[in-house]
Amino acid sequence: MTAALETRDLSVRFGGLKAVDGISVTVEDGRVLGVIGPNGAGKSTFINLITGQIRPTRGKVLVGGRDLTGAKPWKIAAARVARTFQINKPFRGLSVRDNVAIGAMFGAPGGGSVAKARGVADEVLERLGLSGVAELGPTELSVAHAQRLEVAKALALRPRVLFLDEAMAGLRPAEMEPQLELIRELRREGLAIVVVEHVMRAIRSVCDTVLVMQEGRELLTGPPDEVLADERVITAYLGQRYAERQRAERAEAGGSGPAVADQVGPRPEGETRAPG
Amino acid sequence: MAATSARPGMPESESESAHPELGAPTTGPPKAAPAGRTTASQLAGWALVLGLLVICLLAPKLFIPSFPRTLSAVFMFATLAQAWNIIGGFTGYPSFGNVVFFGLGGYTIAVLMARSHWSFWPALVVAVVLGAAYAMLIGIPTLRLKGHYFAIATLGVAEGTREIVLNVPKVTGGGAGITVPAVGPSATTSYPGNTGFLYYFLALLVVAMLAVYAIARSRFGFALRAINQDEDAAAAAGINTTRMKIAAFMVSGAITAAAGSIYAFQQVSIYPDRLFSVDITVLMVIMAVIGGSGTVIGPLVGGVGLQFLSEYLRQNFTDYHTFIFGAIIIVAVVLLPEGAVRFASETVRQRRLPIMDNLRRYRL
Amino acid sequence: MTPFLQATVYGLLQGGLLALIAVGFSLVWGVMNVVNLAHGALAITGAYFSWQLHESLGLDPVLSLVVVLPVMFMVGYVIQRGLINLVVNAPIWMTLLLTFGLEALIVNGLLLAFTGDFRSTRTGYSTNTLALGGVRIPYARLIAFGLSLLLTVALVLFIRNTKMGLAIRATGMDRTAARLMGMNVRHVYAVTFGTATALAAAAGSMIGLVGTFTPVVAGGYTLQSFVIAVLGGLGNMWGALAGGLVLGLATAWGALYLSGTLVNAIAFGILVLVLIVRPSGLLGKPYYEARAEA
Numbered sequence: 001m002t003a004a005l006e007t008r009d010l011s012v013r014f015g016g017l018k019a020v021d022g023i024s025v026t027v028e029d030g031r032v033l034g035v036i037g038p039n040g041a042g043k044s045t046f047i048n049l050i051t052g053q054i055r056p057t058r059g060k061v062l063v064g065g066r067d068l069t070g071a072k073p074w075k076i077a078a079a080r081v082a083r084t085f086q087i088n089k090p091f092r093g094l095s096v097r098d099n100v101a102i103g104a105m106f107g108a109p110g111g112g113s114v115a116k117a118r119g120v121a122d123e124v125l126e127r128l129g130l131s132g133v134a135e136l137g138p139t140e141l142s143v144a145h146a147q148r149l150e151v152a153k154a155l156a157l158r159p160r161v162l163f164l165d166e167a168m169a170g171l172r173p174a175e176m177e178p179q180l181e182l183i184r185e186l187r188r189e190g191l192a193i194v195v196v197e198h199v200m201r202a203i204r205s206v207c208d209t210v211l212v213m214q215e216g217r218e219l220l221t222g223p224p225d226e227v228l229a230d231e232r233v234i235t236a237y238l239g240q241r242y243a244e245r246q247r248a249e250r251a252e253a254g255g256s257g258p259a260v261a262d263q264v265g266p267r268p269e270g271e272t273r274a275p276g
Numbered sequence: 277m278a279a280t281s282a283r284p285g286m287p288e289s290e291s292e293s294a295h296p297e298l299g300a301p302t303t304g305p306p307k308a309a310p311a312g313r314t315t316a317s318q319l320a321g322w323a324l325v326l327g328l329l330v331i332c333l334l335a336p337k338l339f340i341p342s343f344p345r346t347l348s349a350v351f352m353f354a355t356l357a358q359a360w361n362i363i364g365g366f367t368g369y370p371s372f373g374n375v376v377f378f379g380l381g382g383y384t385i386a387v388l389m390a391r392s393h394w395s396f397w398p399a400l401v402v403a404v405v406l407g408a409a410y411a412m413l414i415g416i417p418t419l420r421l422k423g424h425y426f427a428i429a430t431l432g433v434a435e436g437t438r439e440i441v442l443n444v445p446k447v448t449g450g451g452a453g454i455t456v457p458a459v460g461p462s463a464t465t466s467y468p469g470n471t472g473f474l475y476y477f478l479a480l481l482v483v484a485m486l487a488v489y490a491i492a493r494s495r496f497g498f499a500l501r502a503i504n505q506d507e508d509a510a511a512a513a514g515i516n517t518t519r520m521k522i523a524a525f526m527v528s529g530a531i532t533a534a535a536g537s538i539y540a541f542q543q544v545s546i547y548p549d550r551l552f553s554v555d556i557t558v559l560m561v562i563m564a565v566i567g568g569s570g571t572v573i574g575p576l577v578g579g580v581g582l583q584f585l586s587e588y589l590r591q592n593f594t595d596y597h598t599f600i601f602g603a604i605i606i607v608a609v610v611l612l613p614e615g616a617v618r619f620a621s622e623t624v625r626q627r628r629l630p631i632m633d634n635l636r637r638y639r640l
Numbered sequence: 641m642t643p644f645l646q647a648t649v650y651g652l653l654q655g656g657l658l659a660l661i662a663v664g665f666s667l668v669w670g671v672m673n674v675v676n677l678a679h680g681a682l683a684i685t686g687a688y689f690s691w692q693l694h695e696s697l698g699l700d701p702v703l704s705l706v707v708v709l710p711v712m713f714m715v716g717y718v719i720q721r722g723l724i725n726l727v728v729n730a731p732i733w734m735t736l737l738l739t740f741g742l743e744a745l746i747v748n749g750l751l752l753a754f755t756g757d758f759r760s761t762r763t764g765y766s767t768n769t770l771a772l773g774g775v776r777i778p779y780a781r782l783i784a785f786g787l788s789l790l791l792t793v794a795l796v797l798f799i800r801n802t803k804m805g806l807a808i809r810a811t812g813m814d815r816t817a818a819r820l821m822g823m824n825v826r827h828v829y830a831v832t833f834g835t836a837t838a839l840a841a842a843a844g845s846m847i848g849l850v851g852t853f854t855p856v857v858a859g860g861y862t863l864q865s866f867v868i869a870v871l872g873g874l875g876n877m878w879g880a881l882a883g884g885l886v887l888g889l890a891t892a893w894g895a896l897y898l899s900g901t902l903v904n905a906i907a908f909g910i911l912v913l914v915l916i917v918r919p920s921g922l923l924g925k926p927y928y929e930a931r932a933e934a
Binding site: 051052053072073074076077078082083085089090091092093094098101102103105106107108111113114153156157 | 493494495498499501502504505506508509510511512513514515516517518
């Protein structure tokens with residue numbers, strides 16, 4: 001069966017800088033791939049290469065088996081690949097409803113008239129609990145609502161592949177759970193989802209596989225628990241010294257000490273940071 | 277930009293049009309008006325249209341002798357402003373070279389009628405098609421640029437085109453100009469006269485207004501506004517931004533070319549400097565912006581208001597009129613950066629005059 | 641060979657003068673993202689200023705710079721602080737329209753005060769020329785060129801080596817950050833604009849020295865400043881100098897081999913080409929788009 005999304009040796013250079021170097025991943029329908037890495041690792045660039053904002057200098061992008069390497073963003077959208085942006089990009093002069101309707105008008109298969117698209121938008125807003133703010137302007141929304149609007153805009157395209165670029169950013173732990181539940185729902189519905197995150201709890205709770213990037217290259221790929229406990233990953237995020245200390249502590253405690261997940265990102269309510 | 281003397285309405289669309297921002301204001305854009313008709317903006321819209329009608333009715337008292345010609349100019353500029361509005365206001369690409377379509381249209385008419393003895397109407401069709409085609413031609417490279425760069429590139433194209441027209445005298449008559457055969461045996465179409473041209477320009481204005489009204493409510497209009505407000509997000513949402521931008525430019529060019537065609541016929545003798553004058557471009561931009569770019573009736577208000585103002589100043593302050601006009605532009609830009617229409621609807625909505633709001637929003 | 645040489649020399653000399661007009665325009669655009677359509681008008685104001693000083697006090701245009709530079713600096717400062725600062729945060733065309741209105745105001749003001757007659761600041765040495773290897777160089781042009789170079793270099797030194805120059809560069813890169821660092825951005829912007837105005841006015845004085853002027857030519861100089869600024873890269877001082885020389889040469893050679901009017905078409909052709917192929921200009925850094933603004 002052809003994977004929903006596949007990249008082969010995907011790379012881009014800017015002058016002498018290899019921002020993304022040889023990333024190959026496969027995401028099947030109904031699976032969630034997490035992408036983590038320290039700042040500057042190239043995570044967002046990686047997404048931009050797939051969704052057409054940047055042209056790759058090497059490698060391939062295949063969506064459902066079709067070669068869409070370097071295709072323009074609207075062609076990618078037509079192939080039912082949708083994304084959110086790390087820094088939210090709402091249409092400031094349009095209402096929340098119309099923001100979502102745009103995707104339904106132009107990106108969803110079959111397109112639609114303005115009225116029909118607004119109908120689809122209302123459905124999506126309903127699902128995301130945004131019906132109450134449908135008439136407001138995007139700048140009047142709370143952070144949580146703004147993040148959800150960003151996701152709603154992407155869902156309006158009825159995508160097969162969904163990219164969520166730091167969709168948890170700025171959310172309080174209590175606000176995160178509905179977002180995570182949404183991802184699980186979408187996963188059950190068969191979407192192939194790629195989640196770029198810094199919030200390890202999110203990675204842990206919804207991802208099937210995690211790709212760790214560092215300086216544009218793949219550092220490690222594997223199940224979340226393995227990856228997050230791996231020393232190389234800890235080093236990449238927190239530095240050499242911390243990794244060594246971790247190793248020492250874990251050896252003392254018999255191999256069950258805290259992993260990266262507990263050190264990075266907002267804490268779930270009630271937990272305190274482990275000593276060290 | 278030279279000191280040559282400047283020659284100097286319909287309810288809002290269903291959903292408030294975009295704030296055509298190319299630079300983000302620090303205090304945030306004005307609140308998006310709720311989608312769907314609101315009494316406030318409807319009221320404001322009708323009030324303005326009524327105001328315009330009143331001016332049109334009073335106008336004969338203000339300038340009796342050359343009234344039809346004045347009104348023709350008013351309608352023509354309102355049309356130009358509306359055409360500009362499509363690419364500059366809705367799409368957010370401020371063309372500073374739209375006069376190139378005006379000149380192209382005018383010269384097409386002149387050349388076809390004078391050299392090839394066509395009559396006006398078929399020549400008009402050709403002019404409109406050429407206007408659209410030229411828009412596509414220059415749009416493909418220039419619409420890749422943003423903001424200032426696009427403005428200057430289009431300005432450069434307009435100036436360059438004028439130079440080309442100037443340098444092919446065999447076809448265009450070069451600097452000496454070209455004359456449309458309007459009377460006598462070689463006239464192919466009878467000259468409509470001042471009243472006739474008034475109706476031609478009015479008809480074109482109606483066409484332009486309908487076009488903008490239709491665009492504002494349509495999918496196309498949504499696409500343009502999305503491109504204006506966030507081009508990356510628009511592309512990611514499935515909008516073929518390249519095609520949409522070029523299409524907008526083509527519509528704008530076609531309407532502008534039509535205006536130029538009628539103008540050339542009216543003037544009978546035309547020259548490159550006049551038909552490709554930068555002043556015309558700047559005037560249409562000012563009218564659209566001060567009226568309210570990105571709205572449906574804004575350019576109408578701006579065009580009518582500013583053109584009448586310009587005429588009034590010219591007739592009553594002959595020596596100083598451009599000076600005063602310049603001062604008025606400065607004041608209008610500072611106090612009404614969103615344009616008159618949005619100012620009016622904000623006033624109605626907030627029940628007070630939001631003059632200081634604009635200043636606070638945009639000043640350093 | 642001699643006509644070519646003559647044209648080349650003339651082109652370079654004129655280019656230097658054009659560079660002086662353009663350098664301020666480029667600075668303002670690069671630092672503040674303001675395209676000042678009234679720039680040429682301010683230059684011509686300088687021309688009239690020097691002319692009037694010459695008429696009333698017999699002051700040599702070169703000496704008049706002592707008065708023209710500071711006075712026009714203050715004029716520019718006030719215009720920026722009091723007027724343009726009001727719309728700096730607005731969409732781009734606001735400043736375009738504002739400066740257009742300003743241009744109309746200034747040009748018509750000058751027309752009212754001085755009429756449209758062509759003027760020129762005649763001095764004792766105006767008509768003297770230097771003959772060098774078959775080429776005639778008017779002294780006035782040489783002086784104008786020398787002064788233009790001098791002032792451009794002075795500007796570069798100012799921008800690179802003084803605290804205010806650093807403030808200007810910093811504010812140009814990131815206005816918000818500059819504010820957070822304690823810089824008074826309103827003042828910095830006003831100083832930038834004032835400097836640009838002063839230099840433009842100085843160039844205007846030189847224009848009066850080497851040729852004729854009238855308020856109507858202001859627009860042409862603004863347009864040429866556009867081309868030079870884009871050619872040289874926004875905010876790039878040496879770029880403006882290079883761009884000025886290039887445009888001067890292109891115009892001079894063009895006038896030699898092509899009909900006079902086609903020359904402008906070439907200038908615009910260059911402009912559009914540069915914009916499409918390399919919008920950062922010949923000397924500008926690539927990816928100049930990274931303007932971090934509020």
